[in-house]
Amino acid sequence: MREKILCPVCQVSFLLREEKKDGDEVICPVCGAVLIMRMDEEKRHLERPPDMDPEEEIRRRMDNFAKLRTYHFNQMKNPLIEGLLAKRERFGDFYCPCKIDHVQENVCPCLETRMGSVEQNGKCHCGLFWKEPPKNGEK
Template structure:
């Protein structure tokens, strides 16, 4: 199966639809990013779909939470605001609770994608929660 590199989380995920065409929208199964296929051959290349920042991050965290079975609480609005501020200041949705604006801290951050929510009941920011840990 063809795999495509997600430019958001830097992980290769399987391209499920064998009939995908350039211009098609695909969702990263690792981080929930909405991507657009820029090329199919010789290997698939995906880029971030052009979306307004607010739609991009809200869509991404909604899809990520749904895929992992996480939920949000009242703190969501504040964290999203922090993410949008980071985007404006540093050019990407870096975790507002971390100092370092590096790839692994782009939301959903590597820690969160690697199981911190299951371990702690929530991510560092309190954006993603386990359903029974609210």
């Protein structure tokens, strides 16, 4: 029987769909994080890619998450990425650029987004993820 494995980004455990070996890339099916499989003394765990450029890491995560949920971006994507990179630089992780609390639940994609705020409001709080493709000029 396959065991569940913990995503170190969203802290949700999920079942791997296929066998992975040490060093293989895994995409979290909950938050879209790009992760690396590690096998230590026969115990396996996932970690964030230690050598990946931060911008590549967050871009891939948000693209994966949007694909998983069929969400869309608009022209604010790049300014929001800049905000996320500034948060990482100053506070150590990709915390939502529009929230003040630097806690796990605000790591992008934040908990309220993963819990369905885009379905309810049409977009996430900071306007990164959209339910529908934004019309021209919509911010």
